Amino acid sequence: MNIDWDAIVKTYDVRGLVGKSLTTQIVAALAAGFVDELGAAGKDVVVGHDMRDSSPEFADAFAAGAQARGANVLSIGLCSTDESYFASGVLNAPAAMFTASHNPAAYNGIKFSRAGARGISMDTGLAAIRDRAKIYMETGIDEVEVPGSYRDMHILIQYAAYLRELVDLSDIRPLKVVVDAANGMGGMTVPAVLGHASDLPQLPLEIIPMYFELDGSFPNHEANPLDPKNLVDLQKAVLEHGADIGLAFDGDADRCFVIDENGQAVTPSAVAAIVAHREIAREKRANPKADVTVLHNLLTSRVVKEVIEADGARAVKTKVGHSLIKDQMAATNAIFGGEHSAHYYFRDFWGADNGMLAAMHVLAEYGSQDQPLSEFAKKYNPYYLSGEINSTVSDVAAAKARVQAAFADRADFDEFDGITATNKQELGKPADAGNWWWFNVRASNTEPLLRLNVEASTEADMVQIRDEVLNLIQQKA
Template sequence: MSIDLSVLVKAYDVRGVVPDQLSPVVAEALGAAFARVVVLPDAEAGAGTGAGAARPGMVIGRDMRDSGPGLVDAFARGVTAAGVDVTLIGLCSTDGLYFASGSLGVPGAMFTASHNPARYNGIKLCRSGARPVGQDTGLAQVRELAQDYLDNALPEPVEAAGQVSERDVLAEYAGFLRSLVDLSGVRPLKVVVDAGNGMGGLTVPAVLGEAAGLAGLPLEVVPLFFELDGTFPNHEANPLEPANLVDLQAAVVANEADLGLAFDGDADRCFVVDERGGAVSPSAVTALVGLAEVSKELAAGRAPTVIHNLITSRAVPDLLSAAGAQTVRTRVGHSFIKAQMAQHGAVFGGEHSAHYYFRDFWFADTGMLAALHVLAALGTQEHSMSQLAEMFEPYVGSGEINSTVPDAAAATQRVLDAYRAAYPEVVVDTLDGVTVSHWESHPQWWFNLRASNTEPLLRLNVEAADEDIMEKVRDDVLALIRQD
């Protein structure tokens, strides 16, 4: 009996346990379906063939997980049997795959399970130019066709099967990022980088070190866990969990470093630690990087737009609007923010999960480019990282708090009824879950409740103008959510 792909194909990507859910057989079916749903139609429409290519083509990359090579080979078999050429770029970060898709003008597939444990693997798919493939932009059709192939049979290979070639794009990727942010004039900085045994161990030396053709930078990089190891022997490669930042925080203080950077498993997210070992809010990083991009746009005589998701701090739209940008608030999730980036021609976008998106990077997310902006901002003035971050963190946030509930809709309604009764002046919107805002009144606070798509969870984010108010709202909402 074949696997039910509905448990494997998520809203934005493919993610599951190897080999129980994601096996070479499943990967081959997904490759065959991706070729027919995305690659071939894109080529017929005039996109996705690559410069000078005789046949439609795509790129495939992978992270350091042991299951990667076998899954890549199987996926490539499914693709080439449909008459599509495959370029294997080998070990890379997810933003390295996006670079290849954007610069070569072809669709792509990145084999990674990001921060998930070693027994998992997955696939992030994109159209040419790194355009997202999500549930509403082709992924549902890929799942349905692949399911048909698993339930029945793979189609017969076409007579003119695709060819497989290899290409190393790491140096091109590093050079491109360095061309977007000039660090040559920053003051000397010592930075500790925790790669978590993930792909940052490959990309950080290439971008921040003296790679071929790139000049050295005034940076002293102290490496933590740069060895590529998909078993994650030191800690999970998920810096969003505070426990996984402990090693970096201690190393920053012990080395008297100026800051620390942490990357997740596929190195598309970047987290920042200040010189005291304190975690810098991704919202503060969004504001900091956003201001740099807004300033560049204004200097070029263009009207800047910045996208942010609805759980970023209110400081983000406050600071960026004051700097002359139009800000657009969007749902949580990279497919939503990428769509808004393209629709508005936005120069930058940020999420509170530490995904950062750049127009100059095909509207895709890249943690490494965000890291370069942070280093530039710190290194072009004399304030410490903690002082710099404080300028962008005027409010107090709770972080995301998950509650297991039997009925998420009923719990949400209970909270909404209580707050509407107690505070008739609140503003409620349902852009993503429910956001209840008292920001235009005093005391200032807001919270958002979002239900998980896959688990019986409610996710709560609270922000207020001061800590006492944040704690009160947080505790009151949690009591309502968790009441029997």
């Protein structure tokens, strides 16, 4: 086989077209490489999968490859990515989760975790797993003298109970909540955590389900709530039902997006600020003298840093990236981390991200006061954001050079992650005086795209900067 390993093994995970770039043979080889690289022979390895048609077969192939190299497979079956992290954390075992997240039905992939739900990226083991898998594809997988065992484990109720311990929703006011699971794993986890599909006490939530049937062909819309077109059904349903709030989950249910009672999106940055506010308060109650750190990636709204610092915590800016932020969570002992893409990381969840937990924090904070969500969220969304705008660009370096040249006299640049331009302040004025704006242009880690994010203190400035930079990015050479 002529395998393009670099196309399959991405910066943070494995992803490819089912039956073409990703096959059961490749999956088994990756499993063998995973066990060898992590020294997991004779130890437990968690394997879970989402509802995609190819996921059970891939999970079985991974189990076979892992067992051949001596690992004891703990199959948790159908699960969300959050559940996979929970199993990895609570069992202190490495894990492999089969999902392509928000990608279309033709794709699948693997999200790996070290024991304790710690991330694995290209720089921290994924490249080595890939290189070991290459050899196994050429030579075959050598089965150890004593292959590993296999057993099933059901963790959904334990997972739901753990989240209920972290966020108490029992005393909030009654809320009508429309949830769009997009035929993804939220259709299984939402009833268990927020609804009646467990023996846990009933919550003051009326859940109105949309697309809860698990279906990896995504018959209603793509399971990618970052794309506004996939929120339209939820927005309509919130208005039709007179609901207090809408929640949208992606395919593997590790990201959650929020809609207010008017059908308008509450930005992921506003959600990050709300959760940060709650987590800081909780930590200060438990440890009044503790130094509290909260992470935010460089693309979140300026308000996130402002809320963190106003609440007496240290705000640490990070680059974009799942495994990178997991590593930073551990290195800084941060209690929480938020990304513009609706990934939310929690120290009490082994530093891993959990969209359900973020949704519960929003429900708890919002449900503890009487304002409608649109009013409540205003203080967490005072500025104007473009959202992430993606462009396919043949020459990334040339596009970046055009942008830098055009803004050389108007902005200060840094290259912390991509290029970030911040408007130059007028002489004699403090840094926060007058109108301000910033934008970031960065290449995707997972797709052939150039991504643009813009924020400004006024809508007019945001629109003007957005359109100007977008024109420069898309300009033909």
